Amino acid sequence: MAASSKPKQNKKNNKKSQDDRYEIRLSGSGGQGLILAGVILAEAIGVGDGKNVVQTQSYGPEARGGASRADLVISDGEIYYPKSMKLDLLLALTQEACDTYYPDMKERGLLVVDSNMVTQIPTKNYYGFPFSRLAREEIGHVMVANVIAMGAIAELTGIVSMASIKEAVLSRAPKGTEEKNSRALELGAKVARAAKK
């Protein structure tokens, strides 16, 4: 179900970049829950896993639509510049986001896209998953596409532990949606695992 070629990723290389910074950008359009995903991911990494993390965001004045993104910088040392310089990981949920931010990636960076939304991919070295379709069809709610993406990211990179991301997701999930969010996270991890093989 996850159509993708298999990037040659060395997890260790991926984690330790120059300057000890690991940089992530979650990008798409306003309303896709990317800034919330950034906050949850930062909470999992910072509070759960006990690492230094800075999360910033960029969005337009619109409530929905417009370009939206969240940046995370993870480091063992003090984080000076709070935004990304060269991305280790780019999640792009729209074609526009992919086009705009792909040039900001490191040469060996990891690109993850929504394969239904991003059809023109500038590299062979990527993972594609139909996040929104999975959310709609498998979970029954398009709004959990961001949670599925987080599950996939956790599985692909190991930058955050599954336990921490789950705790962070559930602590932010509105009452009554815990089960859907848990399933979404596990689904993300599952499709990522299958793609890695």
Add this chain to the structure above:
Amino acid sequence: MNSKNSKARLLQGNEACMLGALYAGVEFFGGYPITPSTEIAEGMAREMPKRGGKFIQMEDEIASMAAIIGASNAGCKSMTATSGPGFSLMQENLGYAYMTETPCVVINVQRGGPSTGLPTKIGQGDTMQARWGTHGDYTSITVAPSSVEGCFYETVRAFNLAERFRTPIIVLLDEVLGHMREMMVIPEEGEIEVMKRHRPDVPSEWYRHFEITPSLVSPMASFGQGYRYNVSGLTHDQDGFPTAKPKEILDKLNKLRNKIVRYSDEIVKLRTEKMEDAHIAVFSYGTVARTAFQAVKMARERRIKVGAIQPLTIWPFPDEQLRDMLKNVRKVIVAELNMGQLVHEIRRIAPRHTEVIPLQRYDGNVMTPSEIFDKIREVVK
């Protein structure tokens, strides 16, 4: 790496300001929510009622400023939070607070301007407005953090300075900092000093609301506590009544200036990075200071002797301290997210042998480390 600390929380700059204000004992918040400062008002609306404090959403920023002045005169530690357009509306009443020596804290989370400008984008266009925003001659205190933790500590410091000097304090943030999330541990109660207002201890008939004391800061009685005094924006004598006598006018205006200038050593706060042997310095505040630290790190890896200076107190401008720091510096790059504001202050105080090089960006984005690094490489030649 932090050890797994259950007390460390992921907080936003705006949330840290709100928590810092609560730590400092804020009792009254009057405001009108505006991006990118909204989370401060939201947090206050949630937290104040739990603690017996008051949160009022006013009809606009003019009224917000008036409300916190009234609350402060009634004895409450009070504050508001806003962004550029609201900060402009507050200026007239802010002048009233300076003139009536009313302690309060005004947080301005800067966005792009002028006018409605760029609500969700960063700017540092209000740097001079924080100094000279209201009319007439006065001296102001402005502090400016650059991290989430700094937002907490500088807000506590702002409240302390407000009480210590009986004057409004401006806290300048920027959009990136206000919305940024980082890990921080909230200090325990009592861990950092929280100043109380200096109240009069004389019989009411001896009390003078604007008394020129040896320290220049007058004790402050609250409304309704049995002390009789007049509060007026008109230039006044020590009892608060309007005066046209040149001596009394001078006494008042000199007091407004000297009660701050005389203690500038107490107020000034700077952070430096690698300045010990630096021939080149980068001067910047707020989020840009973090860009500068990153650029300095990059340049040091290439053995360029460069350092960074970050003022955490912008006003009063740290003249003496900077003159000293720039003694051995040949070139100072002043990096700002505006068309050049603090660069004029640096030009004013820079030693003759120090060349001042402006570096500006005002397209709504934060300056990148490579922009500053490229400038360093350009000027090192």
